[in-house]
Structure formats: C-alpha cells, structure tokens
Amino acid sequence: MGDFIPDLSTVVALTDGTLRGATPLLLACLAGLYSERSGVFDIGLEGKILIAAFAGATVGILTGSALIAVLAAIAASTLFALIHGVACITFRGNQIVSGVAINFLALGLAAVAGNAIFSMGGRTPQLPASARLNGGDSWFTPMLEGMGRYGQAVEDIAFDQSIFVYIAFAAVPFTWWVLYRTRFGMRLRAVGENPAAVDTAGISVTGLRYRAVICAGVLCGLSGATLSMALNSGYINNMGAGRGFIALAALIFAKWRPVQAMFACLLFAFLNASESRLQGTEVLGFEIPVQLVQAMPYLLVVILLAGFIGQARAPKAGGVPYVKER
Amino acid sequence: MTAPAIQLQGISKSFGSVHANRDIDLTVEKGTIHGIIGENGAGKSTLMSILYGFYQADRGTIAVDGTQVTIRDSDAAIGLGIGMVHQHFMLVEPFTVLENVMLGAEGGALLNKGRAEARQELQRLEKEYELNVDPDAIVGDLPVGLQQRVEILKALYRGAEILILDEPTGVLTPDEADHLFRILGQLRAQGKTVLLITHKLREIMAITDDVSVMRQGQMVATRHTADTSVEELAELMVGRRVLLQVDKGAATPGKVKLEVRNLEVVDDIGVRRVKDASFQVRAGEIVGIAGVSGNGQSELLEAIAGIGPIASGEVELFDISGEPTGWRPRHGLGHVPEDRHRMGLVTKFTARENTILGYQRDAEFGSGMFLDRKAVLEASKAQMERFDVRPPDPSLKAANFSGGNQQKIVLAREIEQDPDVLLIGQPTRGVDVGAIESIHRRLIELRDAGKAILLVSVELDEIRALSDRILVMFAGEIMGEVGPEASEREIGLLMSGVRAEDAA
Numbered sequence: 001m002g003d004f005i006p007d008l009s010t011v012v013a014l015t016d017g018t019l020r021g022a023t024p025l026l027l028a029c030l031a032g033l034y035s036e037r038s039g040v041f042d043i044g045l046e047g048k049i050l051i052a053a054f055a056g057a058t059v060g061i062l063t064g065s066a067l068i069a070v071l072a073a074i075a076a077s078t079l080f081a082l083i084h085g086v087a088c089i090t091f092r093g094n095q096i097v098s099g100v101a102i103n104f105l106a107l108g109l110a111a112v113a114g115n116a117i118f119s120m121g122g123r124t125p126q127l128p129a130s131a132r133l134n135g136g137d138s139w140f141t142p143m144l145e146g147m148g149r150y151g152q153a154v155e156d157i158a159f160d161q162s163i164f165v166y167i168a169f170a171a172v173p174f175t176w177w178v179l180y181r182t183r184f185g186m187r188l189r190a191v192g193e194n195p196a197a198v199d200t201a202g203i204s205v206t207g208l209r210y211r212a213v214i215c216a217g218v219l220c221g222l223s224g225a226t227l228s229m230a231l232n233s234g235y236i237n238n239m240g241a242g243r244g245f246i247a248l249a250a251l252i253f254a255k256w257r258p259v260q261a262m263f264a265c266l267l268f269a270f271l272n273a274s275e276s277r278l279q280g281t282e283v284l285g286f287e288i289p290v291q292l293v294q295a296m297p298y299l300l301v302v303i304l305l306a307g308f309i310g311q312a313r314a315p316k317a318g319g320v321p322y323v324k325e326r
Numbered sequence: 327m328t329a330p331a332i333q334l335q336g337i338s339k340s341f342g343s344v345h346a347n348r349d350i351d352l353t354v355e356k357g358t359i360h361g362i363i364g365e366n367g368a369g370k371s372t373l374m375s376i377l378y379g380f381y382q383a384d385r386g387t388i389a390v391d392g393t394q395v396t397i398r399d400s401d402a403a404i405g406l407g408i409g410m411v412h413q414h415f416m417l418v419e420p421f422t423v424l425e426n427v428m429l430g431a432e433g434g435a436l437l438n439k440g441r442a443e444a445r446q447e448l449q450r451l452e453k454e455y456e457l458n459v460d461p462d463a464i465v466g467d468l469p470v471g472l473q474q475r476v477e478i479l480k481a482l483y484r485g486a487e488i489l490i491l492d493e494p495t496g497v498l499t500p501d502e503a504d505h506l507f508r509i510l511g512q513l514r515a516q517g518k519t520v521l522l523i524t525h526k527l528r529e530i531m532a533i534t535d536d537v538s539v540m541r542q543g544q545m546v547a548t549r550h551t552a553d554t555s556v557e558e559l560a561e562l563m564v565g566r567r568v569l570l571q572v573d574k575g576a577a578t579p580g581k582v583k584l585e586v587r588n589l590e591v592v593d594d595i596g597v598r599r600v601k602d603a604s605f606q607v608r609a610g611e612i613v614g615i616a617g618v619s620g621n622g623q624s625e626l627l628e629a630i631a632g633i634g635p636i637a638s639g640e641v642e643l644f645d646i647s648g649e650p651t652g653w654r655p656r657h658g659l660g661h662v663p664e665d666r667h668r669m670g671l672v673t674k675f676t677a678r679e680n681t682i683l684g685y686q687r688d689a690e691f692g693s694g695m696f697l698d699r700k701a702v703l704e705a706s707k708a709q710m711e712r713f714d715v716r717p718p719d720p721s722l723k724a725a726n727f728s729g730g731n732q733q734k735i736v737l738a739r740e741i742e743q744d745p746d747v748l749l750i751g752q753p754t755r756g757v758d759v760g761a762i763e764s765i766h767r768r769l770i771e772l773r774d775a776g777k778a779i780l781l782v783s784v785e786l787d788e789i790r791a792l793s794d795r796i797l798v799m800f801a802g803e804i805m806g807e808v809g810p811e812a813s814e815r816e817i818g819l820l821m822s823g824v825r826a827e828d829a830a
Contacts, residue, residue: 183432183440190418190429197416200378201430201480202401316419324380 017273038212043099046244052224060131074221081217092321192315329392409481419466614793664751730761
C-alpha cells in the first residue's frame with residue numbers, strides 16, 4: 001500500500017506533467033469553444049495543431065527566432081481555419097466533412113513539405129536553442145531555490161514552465177470575460193443558438209462566424225507551437241497524437257464553457273501523466289493494461305455524458321450552415 | 327397632410343420562375359393599423375421581407391416618410407425605424423429577455439454600461455405600452471405570448487416607428503390575442519404605424535383602419551376597414567365567393583366506435599401531457615378537440631394513433647356489431663397527423679410512394695419482398711383523381727405540391743383504407759381557402775357515411791364549423807364538453823383553463 005502514498009517528487013512530477021500536458025489540450029479546447037459557440041463545428045482541431053506544429057518547427061529552424069516561429073505557427077493554423085471557414089460559412093458545406101479534410105490535408109502536407117525541405121522522412125531536425133520555448137529560470141528562481149525542497153517544488157511547478165502554459169491558463173478567464181462580458185461574446189453565443197435572430201437584429205452572421213473561426217485558428221496555432229517548440233524540440237510525423245480529438249471530448253464534457261473546459265483538460269492531462277505510473281501497477285491481482293489508461297479520456301466522456309453530468313446541450317445551430325429562409 | 331409612413335410602388339420579386347410579388351403598390355398612412363390579408367402563398371411575407379431588407383426587390387421603389395430609400399439589409403431597415411415581429415420568433419432561447427432586447431444594439435463593445443441603460447429603457451417601454459415581462463427571465467422558459475412581447479419590445483427598443491407583425495395571433499389564446507390588440511391600439515395612439523399580416527378576417531375587422539388584400543402575388547384591393555365586410559374580403563382573397571360556413575345537416579350518431587378511458591400520457595422528461603382523458607366517439611359524428619397549441623392535444627392524438635406511448639388508461643375500438651375489438655397500434659384507424667411534413671409524408675418521395683406509406687405490406691400493393699409498382703401507380707392515380715390533387719402527377723415529389731395538395735394526398739391515403747375511425751390533426755394548417763373548403767366538405771361526407779371522426783385543430787373556427795361535439799383541452803386536461811353552438815367566449819374561457827362553474 002505504501003506505493004499509493006506519493007512522495008514530494010512524485011507530486012511535483014505529476015503536477016508538472018499535468019500542467020504541461022494540459023496546455024496544448026486547453027488551447028485547442030478553447031479554440032473549439034470559439035468556433036463551436038458560433039455554430040461552426042470544428043473537427044479539424046487536430047489538423048490545425050499539426051500544421052501549426054510543423055510550421056513553428058520549420059520556421060524556427062530556418063530563422064532561429066522563437067517569436068517568428070510562433071507567428072508562423074499561428075499563421076499556418078489560421079490559414080487552415082479560413083479554409084474551413086470558406087468551405088462551411090461561405091459555401092455552406094458540411095462542417096464535419098470539411099473538418100476531416102483539414103485533418104488529412106494537414107497530416108499529409110506536413111509530411112510532404114517536411115521531407116522536401118529537410119529530407120528526414122517527414123520529421124524536422126532539432127530546433128536550435130534560440131527557437132525553443134521550454135521555460136527556464138525566472139525572477140523568483142534564486143529566492144525559491146534558497147527555500148529548500150519545497151521552494152524548489154514551487155519553482156518547478158509554477159515558475160519553470162514554458163510561456164504557453166501561462167498563455168493557456170490566462171486564456172481561460174479571458175475567454176470567459178469575452179463570452180459573457182463583451183458585445184462580441186454575446187453575439188457569438190447568440191449566433192450559435194439562433195443565427196436568424198442575429199441576422200434580423202442587423203448583424204452579419206457570416207462576419208461573426210469568420211471571426212470565431214479565426215479565433216480558433218490562432219489558439220490552435222499556439223497549441224501546435226506548444227507541441228513542437230516546448231514539449232518537443234522539432235516536428236515529428238503526426239505528433240498531435242489525437243490531442244485535437246481529446247480537446248473536442250473535453251469541450252463536450254465542459255458543455256462548451258471555458259472554466260469547465262480547463263478542468264476537463266486538466267483531468268485528461270492528469271490521466272495521461274499518471275499513465276506511466278499506473279503502468280504495471282496491480283489492482284486486485286490484475287495488472288492495469290496501459291491501453292485502458294490511454295482510453296480513459298474517451299471512456300470518461302462516454303460514461304459521464306451518459307449519466308453523471310446530464311445532457312450536454314450543444315449550441316443549437318451548431319453544424320448547420322445559415323441560409324436565409326425563403 | 328403628412329407623408330405616408332410607407333409607400334411602395336411597382337414592387338416585383340421573383341424566385342426562379344415563381345413571381346412572389348408582381349407590381350405591387352401600397353400606401354400606409356402614418357399612425358394607422360394597416361392589415362394585409364391573403365391566402366398562404368399570396369406573397370404577403372415576401373413583401374414584408376423586402377420591406378425589412380431580407381430580400382431585395384427586382385423592381386420598384388420604396389419610400390419611408392416620403393423619402394425614397396433602398397433597404398439593403400435588416401440593419402438598414404432598423405435604421406429607418408422599421409421593426410418586425412416574425413411569425414417564427416427571432417429569439418435566442420437561452421438568453422434572458424434583457425439580452426435578447428439588447429442583441430444588435432448593445433451600446434458599446436462591453437456589456438455592462440449598455441445593460442444598465444437597456445434595463446432602464448425596458449422599464450419605460452413596459453410601462454408605456456402595457457408590455458410587462460421580467461427582464462431577467464430566460465426567454466426559452468416563457469410562454470409564447472410573452473415571447474411575442476419580447477419581440478415587440480426588441481423592435482421598440484430599436485426605436486421602431488413602423489412595426490410589422492407577421493401572423494402574430496397564430497400561437498395565442500383568444501385572451502392573449504385581445505391583449506396584443508390592446509397593445510397595438512396603444513402603439514397607434516402614440517403615433518406609431520402598424521402593419522398587420524394575417525389570414526384571419528376576424529382580426530382585420532377587429533383592429534385595422536385600412537386593409538389591403540393580396541392574391542397570387544398581386545395587390546388586388548385596398549379598403550377602409552369600416553367600408554368593407556368579411557364577405558367582400560374573403561371574395562377578394564380567393565377571387566370568388568366562398569362559403570365561410572360549412573354546409574352540414576344534423577349528425578346522426580350511431581354506435582360507439584372509439585372509446586378512451588382514463589388515458590394518461592407522460593413525456594420523456596416526466597411531465598404529464600395528458601391527464602385522465604375519457605371520452606367516446608360514435609359512428610357518424612365529428613368530435614372536435616379545441617385548445618391552444620401545446621395543451622396535450624397532439625400527445626392525445628398520437629397516443630390513440632399508437633405513435634406516442636401511453637402511460638396508463640385504455641383505448642378501445644368497436645366493430646360493426648358494437649363488440650369491442652381491442653386496440654392495436656396503427657390498426658383499424660386512419661390517422662392524418664398534425665404535421666404532414668414531419669409525420670404525414672416523406673417529402674423527398676414521390677406522391678406515388680407516399681400513397682402506400684404505412685400500407686406498403688398490404689397484399690394490394692405487392693407480395694413478399696416486392697412491390698407491385700403498377701398497382702401502386704394505379705392506386706395513386708385513382709386517389710389523386712378522387713381528391714382533386716393538383717397537378718395529378720404520381721411521379722412528382724411530395725415536396726413539390728402546395729400545402730393544400732400535400733394534405734389531400736395524406737387524407738386520400740388514410741381515407742381510402744376505409745377505416746371506421748379517423749383521427750385527424752390540423753386538417754387545414756397551411757392550406758389555402760379553396761382547399762380548406764374542399765377538405766371540410768370531404769370530412770362532412772365521411773361523417774355522413776358513418777365514420778367516427780376525432781378532429782384536433784388549433785383553429786377554433788374550424789372546430790366550431792365541423793364538430794358535433796367539442797372537447798376543450800387545457801394543460802393536458804379535458805376541461806369540458808360544449809356543443810358547436812357554444813360562444814367563442816365560452817370556449818375561450820375553457821381554453822384558458824377556466825371551467826364553466828368557475829366562470830359563473
């Protein structure tokens with residue numbers, strides 16, 4: 001039983017891992033929130049993450065500048081978001097089909113372009129140190145390090161993170177504020193529920209939805225940059241590893257609300273972080289299969305949605321292109 | 327003399343080959359209530375949508391307060407002081423009343439300041455026009471009558487001087503409709519101009535100053551309401567004399583054909599939709615169920631038809647000799663569902679395929695796995711001829727028929743099976759006056775041929791014209807039974823939940 005009472009280093013490692021793992025999820029989840037609250041379903045989060053990760057890594061290697069690399073990641077993701085927008089908003093295409101297409105396009109394009117540029121079978125070389133954003137010493141470091149092992153723990157968890165962690169967690173209250181305290185947010189929520197009401201109120205449905213889709217593009221760009229510039233150092237084929245879909249699951253789990261989205265992402269990241277610790281652990285004489293732990297986020301969504309958190313009501317007009325009634 | 331509030335000249339609009347509006351002139355004086363009446367599909371809604379910037383006219387000019395304008399979108403219309411209350415409310419259901427009113431007129435990028443101002447303005451409007459609604463109530467929780475008030479408030483909040491109401495009373499009880507008319511009167515007294523679109527002649531006579539009649543996309547006449555009559559307007563609408571009364575002799579009820587005992591229906595979320603309903607329907611009579619839409623009539627009808635679940639109670643059918651034959655879902659009953667698009671037809675199927683929906687296993691239409699396509703075609707042709715479906719083309723998709731003809735297809739299918747008991751929901755919803763007449767005549771013929779008919783309709787006039795007995799439902803309960811000669815007031819009270827003994 002002693003194994004189950006974690007020591008300080010385990011707590012630090014788990015918390016740190018959870019925060020780091022939650023960051024790309026949370027950014028993608030909030031991206032989905034903007035898009036889906038406006039009534040545009042976004043199954044292409046994964047694709048946008050991939051293309052952003054690839055663009056960030058490539059530009060980082062070529063320029064050596066972290067800032068330019070992040071901007072490139074955002075630009076690439078936003079471009080893909082706009083493709084989705086043109087297909088779904090302007091041409092009223094099927095949002096699911098468009099999202100799936102975005103995913104395939106990004107996966108293939110990153111591999112082909114990566115191979116053409118670096119000839120390494122789709123992956124990129126290591127990022128130079130100048131283009132990495134994986135945290136480091138802060139102003140508080142000397143002080144905290146002087147405070148023994150607990151100070152060191154605080155330093156590791158709170159101040160030794162990449163800038164993306166802070167951006168992601170700051171984006172949560174910011175998104176809440178935008179949604180519920182600004183004109184844009186109110187219109188965004190309205191257009192996802194009843195676009196005709198927005199239209200008759202003299203507001204452009206198309207304009208609103210494009211802005212929402214662009215918000216999603218920017219956030220997915222940051223999510224992808226987190227993967228290739230902070231959690232890893234360079235692009236690896238299909239490095240999104242389904243995070244875009246887990247983010248969607250978290251979004252449903254959170255019923256499309258920002259604060260709940262944060263907790264959902266933290267929960268999923270925690271499960272992921274404890275994966276390696278649970279591996280090989282025996283419960284009642286059975287070894288917990290690692291596949292079960294990996295499947296946990298999905299199982300949780302299914303089980304919890306089925307009974308515990310009640311019905312998750314999607315934005316009513318979600319998935320439906322807006323056509324003026326004849 | 328002040329310039330008219332609205333002056334339309336030569337407005338035309340086509341959708342493909344359909345002329346929705348043809349060369350329309352209309353003058354609406356300031357400070358009046360102007361009715362626009364016409365059958366479904368006469369082009370009223372299109373015309374108003376042009377005025378509100380939803381569509382652009384192909385030709386013609388619009389002048390507001392004497393100044394010629396172009397109305398490119400709803401924003402422009404709002405800017406000109408035009409407000410619209412749509413037939414299907416344009417409300418965001420999870421939002422509060424206040425948020426709905428503010429939407430599009432938030433008064434700044436942040437909501438806080440605008441919210442306080444909107445609250446104040448809302449209070450002022452509520453006082454001035456008798457439009458009481460709780461600003462913090464969630465709109466989706468409000469009854470339709472109040473939702474409509476929110477729509478009116480929305481328009482007034484944006485400074486509307488001209489208010490267009492599209493079929494505003496379709497969803498209201500007679501009482502709520504009266505309240506609405508009082509509000510409209512108040513608006514007129516304040517110098518606002520109201521355009522009231524409706525197909526109900528009674529409303530036109532009750533409230534308007536002037537009335538314009540549309541028929542097949544054209545404006546056929548404009549009259550001072552005081553100088554015209556219901557008969558004249560009806561004739562103008564249809565283009566020929568219409569019988570507003572259904573000609574029928576006295577019923578000769580025979581044996582009981584359908585009996586419902588203590589029927590209860592509970593919906594998915596546990597709400598009792600039908601409470602302890604018991605009644606009988608005899609051969610040769612029409613029993614009408616009146617009530618404001620949403621008071622359990624639909625659930626009752628569907629339960630008897632075997633589509634909806636029955637929580638408790640019994641439904642029994644009887645054969646010719648009066649012996650009970652029990653009840654099996656969808657057996658021995660003809661059912662014309664309330665919503666022909668959702669239940670009565672597969673609109674993407676051809677008329678021919680719709681002819682056999684639900685009866686596709688009958689020996690008449692084939693054997694085993696295969697359909698006898700020729701038999702189906704013959705049956706469809708014959709039905710279309712007998713029920714005067716136009717165009718009589720069995721290969722046309724159901725969606726391409728007009729509402730009245732779609733309804734005839736459904737009626738024909740159910741009646742041709744020759745059931746003893748017919749359940750009929752909203753037989754003339756969205757059907758034009760000409761077709762209403764023929765459907766009504768057909769139902770009376772069926773009654774006289776000894777069928778037992780249970781009729782559900784939200785059109786009180788229809789219930790009164792057709793029924794031999796009327797049951798009134800409110801909140802899932804049968805409030806009472808009255809004869810067809812009962813006054814509208816009497817039925818209206820029952821519809822709003824007041825029993826005869828309470829009202830005395």
